[in-house]
Amino acid sequence: MNVVHVDLGSRSYPIHIEQNGLAKLGPILKKLFSTNRIQTNHAVIVSDENVAGIYLTQVADQLELVHDKVDSVIVPAGEKTKSVAQLESLWQKLVELESDRKSTVYALGGGVVGDLAGFLAASFARGISFVQIPTSLLAQVDSSVGGKVGINLPAAKNIVGAFWQPECVVIDPNVLLTLEEREYVSGLAEVVKYGVIMDTPFFNYLENSIANIKAKDPSTLSHIIKRCCELKAAIVKADEHETSGRRAILNYGHTYGHAIESVFGYGRFTHGEAISIGMNCAARLAIQLGLAEQELLTRQTALLTELGLPVECPADKHVELNKAMKRDKKVQNGVLMLVLPIKIGHVELVPSPGETPILESLHCE
Ligand SMILES: NC(=O)c1ccc[n+]([C@@H]2O[C@H](COP(=O)([O-])OP(=O)(O)OC[C@H]3O[C@@H](n4cnc5c(N)ncnc54)[C@H](O)[C@@H]3O)[C@@H](O)[C@H]2O)c1
Incomplete structure (x- = not known):
């Protein structure tokens, strides 16, 4: 145990x-x-x-x-x-x-x-x-x-x-x-999130364990659940009531993801699918702003895709998405704060750079 x-x-x-x-x-x-x-x-x-x-x-x-x-x-x-x-x-x-x-x-x-x-x-x-x-x-x-x-x-x-x-x-x-397969795969988006926000070796482990994850291998699952619980416990210990800002890093991909869920309706994408797309938008924005290298997005996209998660934001409704993001609860003194990746294993809270870069980050090549 x-x-x-x-x-x-x-x-x-x-x-x-x-x-x-x-x-x-x-x-x-x-x-x-x-x-x-x-x-x-x-x-x-x-x-x-x-x-x-x-x-x-x-x-x-x-x-x-x-x-x-x-x-x-x-x-x-x-x-x-x-x-x-x-x-x-x-x-x-x-x-x-x-x-x-x-x-x-x-x-x-x-x-x-x-x-x-x-x-x-x-x-x-x-x-x-x-x-x-x-x-x-x-x-x-x-x-x-x-x-x-x-x-x-x-x-x-x-x-x-x-x-x-x-x-x-x-x-x-x-x-x-x-558990239904789609619900299982959705949960994997949160698992990948932990690797990107705070644990490079865990992200590497996920990249090397794709077949076992898909097969729901018992020891792989136990390891993944334990590591995610350890990481979440460390964040909660540092910021139980979300006052210092540390707990906010758990929202990586969520500002985009919540907007995707609400604009496209809660039936079209599961929460995890929306977060997966959201993490890729956030990584694209970080690269546009010169905060992260392309390699981060390439590795994150590959891992999410191989696990069966969507990564592309549908091409319509980008303006509505941008509006929905402005209503996010992470708006502080009128400024939307975004969790952006700097490298695999590290994210930072960054003020929104404004409408045009956000709209660009919703587009995939
Ligand atoms: N409190 C928090 O910190 C926190 C963090 C993230 C998400 N959430 C909340 O979690 C909710 C989403 O949770 P979820 O994705 O587990 O959704 P859910 O509870 O709706 O479960 C998904 C589906 O799987 C079924 N199910 C669950 N376990 C099963 C099993 N072992 N076998 C067969 N069917 C099973 C459920 O009946 C349901 O139909 C949202 O409301 C979200 O806001 C809370």
């Missing part, structure tokens, strides 16, 4: 990464709760209909070893579930289930369930404990770590939320075998 520690003082927690980890959930939690003297007699598992159909029984059986009472609530799959209406219905459900401050919420699912169930735990009874059991690659390498939880409003994604750290994260890489 691999354990990564997220070091946040009194809010520290372990991330357990283990093949077949779901089958060992009970013993892992028993040990954690007794070490940390956490008293919790009641579990509420929140999962979506896809994930619950495959893993709910196994997880509930394991939680029976730890809690006197185990309940579950199943929500619809998909981004629309991160809504005020869904959160309100979950609050009501927790009351009906006689939940109290000794109840623990378990988020069993991808990033949607993790964000929603995490905010449920953060807000119910002024905050109760929660455990992340991420089942998509994106959730295992990114969203389950760091404590950002929340929901969407119709006008803005992730605009209502909190920083609420879990008691622990339990990751079973085997569950990725049931």
Whole structure:
């Protein structure tokens, strides 16, 4: 078993990464709760209909070893579930289930369930404990770590939320075998992101492991998930509440990516696909500005393409994309800040150079 520690003082927690980890959930939690003297007699598992159909029984059986009472609530799959209406219905459900401050919420699912169930735990009874059991690659390498939880409003994604750290994260890489291929490949965009923003050897490792990544080789997957969790844990430790700017580097490709998602509609590209295109636009801009060499873009494009990710921004709607980018939440005092790569393994926050270079960066040769 691999354990990564997220070091946040009194809010520290372990991330357990283990093949077949779901089958060992009970013993892992028993040990954690007794070490940390956490008293919790009641579990509420929140999962979506896809994930619950495959893993709910196994997880509930394991939680029976730890809690006197185990309940579950199943929500619809998909981004629309991160809504005020869904959160309100979950609050009501927790009351009906006689939940109290000794109840623990378990988020069993991808990033949607993790964000929603995490905010449920953060807000119910002024905050109760929660455990992340991420089942998509994106959730295992990114969203389950760091404590950002929340929901969407119709006008803005992730605009209502909190920083609420879990008691622990339990990751079973085997569950990725049931994840749809397109969702798996999308998660790989975030994996490549970590290499570009802060870890040259990891980027080299990814370049040399393409066949194993595509084949979902268990030891390759475990290594990748562990390294991404270590890198995210280091960033979160340095900037838990996104005040120093360090955490902003995780948004590499995201200013372009969010604009692509919103302008083309959330159905056309997955989040990871939009981020992949966004990272290439950001790298093109860095080269235009003389901040990076062409080799960076060549290597990044090759890796993303070989992993099955799109890298080209569709030729229409560039003006709309430019407008959407200006509405990005990384606008500071009226200036849009962009995360741009300087070399593989290093990025910097750079003020936007203005409309013309941004429009040029959206065009591929
Ligand atoms: N909190 C953060 O720091 C953070 C970071 C990045 C993204 N996010 C959020 O994460 C969300 C996206 O997460 P996602 O990509 O995991 O989407 P998702 O939760 O919608 O999961 C994708 C799909 O895969 C299915 N699925 C998940 N695991 C499965 C498995 N093992 N087997 C079969 N099907 C499975 C789900 O039911 C869903 O249909 C977005 O809402 C985004 O805002 C949060």
